Amino acid sequence: MNRAELESIASRMAAKGKGILAADESTGTVAKRFEAIGLEGTEETRRSYREMLFTAPGLSDYISGVILYDETLRQKTKDGEPFPVYLTRVGILPGIKVDTGAKPLAGFPGETITEGLDGLRGRLAEYYQLGARFAKWRAVITIGPATPTQFAIEANAHALARYAALCQEANVVPIVEPEVLLDGEHTIERCEEVTGEVLSTVFRQLHSHRVHLEGMILKPSMVIAGKKCPNQASAQQVAEATVRTLKRYVPSAVPGIAFLSGGQTPAQATEHLNLMSQMGPFPWELTFSYARALQEEALRAWGGKPEGFAAGQKAFLRRAKLVALARSGNYNPQQEQEAA
Ligand code: 13P
Numbered sequence: 001m002n003r004a005e006l007e008s009i010a011s012r013m014a015a016k017g018k019g020i021l022a023a024d025e026s027t028g029t030v031a032k033r034f035e036a037i038g039l040e041g042t043e044e045t046r047r048s049y050r051e052m053l054f055t056a057p058g059l060s061d062y063i064s065g066v067i068l069y070d071e072t073l074r075q076k077t078k079d080g081e082p083f084p085v086y087l088t089r090v091g092i093l094p095g096i097k098v099d100t101g102a103k104p105l106a107g108f109p110g111e112t113i114t115e116g117l118d119g120l121r122g123r124l125a126e127y128y129q130l131g132a133r134f135a136k137w138r139a140v141i142t143i144g145p146a147t148p149t150q151f152a153i154e155a156n157a158h159a160l161a162r163y164a165a166l167c168q169e170a171n172v173v174p175i176v177e178p179e180v181l182l183d184g185e186h187t188i189e190r191c192e193e194v195t196g197e198v199l200s201t202v203f204r205q206l207h208s209h210r211v212h213l214e215g216m217i218l219k220p221s222m223v224i225a226g227k228k229c230p231n232q233a234s235a236q237q238v239a240e241a242t243v244r245t246l247k248r249y250v251p252s253a254v255p256g257i258a259f260l261s262g263g264q265t266p267a268q269a270t271e272h273l274n275l276m277s278q279m280g281p282f283p284w285e286l287t288f289s290y291a292r293a294l295q296e297e298a299l300r301a302w303g304g305k306p307e308g309f310a311a312g313q314k315a316f317l318r319r320a321k322l323v324a325l326a327r328s329g330n331y332n333p334q335q336e337q338e339a340a
Contacts, residue, residue, distance in 0.1 A: 001168045006215025009133050009173045014256025014285035015064045022291035024067040024097035039304035047075045056313040062324035065093035067136050084131030095134035096127045102140040111152040114139045124170035134173035137163040143186045153201050161205035177219035182262045184226035188233040192223045192241050199249035213253040219289050221262050239275035252283030261293035269293035270326045277329035
């Protein structure tokens with residue numbers, strides 16, 4: 001483990017004024033997203049969609065790193081340049097999703113355990129060769145009447161920590177992502193309680209596994225009421241509860257906290273981040289690692305057609321700019337009305 005290299009990559013990922021684009025949707029998830037615009041997911045449609053995003057002019061003004069999927073890491077621009085090589089050349093760090101998905105946890109109905117540890121050491125060595133400098137692993141925690149169980153939290157935190165230790169051994173910065181799902185009827189108070197328990201368990205496991213906290217990025221969900229909760233919290237309440245929870249449970253040695261968007265609308269995910277940024281400074285950088293909130297508008301504007309390429313890039317850059325402004329606390333919700 002080269003601690004200096006890990007720290008330097010982690011701090012570039014959390015660079016001021018920028019954030020991370022999560023574009024690591026699995027083939028199945030891309031198919032679902034494409035279905036919404038009536039497009040079939042093929043290796044070529046996935047490639048051209050990602051090319052539209054990555055080659056948006058000036059993207060590195062707003063984006064410090066991009067999380068790729070295994071297939072994408074091996075794909076090329078239409079000019080024949082491998083995506084990780086292209087991204088590195090324009091000043092964006094390539095990363096790689098290395099988990100193989102959340103699967104049902106045997107004996108625990110409604111809960112999942114994330115898989116992908118077998119053979120991970122070998123895969124990380126290859127990914128590093130291909131240019132990846134950071135990785136992502138997503139654990140999923142579901143809030144329901146009888147969940148999450150302490151066992152499921154513990155099992156997922158243990159897997160996250162084993163993953164993080166293997167990444168650092170390979171000089172790859174781990175993004176540690178324990179996502180508490182937005183689905184459900186739970187209140188914001190219940191989400192705060194669960195998120196606190198999850199973060200406290202995750203950091204205990206990271207310590208036990210001797211993970212170098214200065215060389216990792218935490219990717220949490222925001223503290224927010226369940227989608228079906230009749231009592232939706234205000235944006236200010238979400239920001240306050242999230243910051244309070246992070247201050248309680250995230251050690252100040254962690255250089256960056258990059259939120260996932262989790263099914264919030266682009267405008268919500270932007271506004272929440274903006275309000276939190278305005279509550280700083282914090283011991284860590286507070287930033288974003290959105291997939292849906294950054295891509296939703298771009299996907300629709302692109303529409304899967306070659307003639308939609310420029311419109312897709314324009315919509316994508318507009319949202320990337322707004323979220324980057326929010327990351328510095330300089331976003332104004334009125335900007336939602338303005339075009340790119
Ligand atoms: P969303 O921002 O769409 O939640 O995705 C982030 C991510 O990378 C989930 O693993």
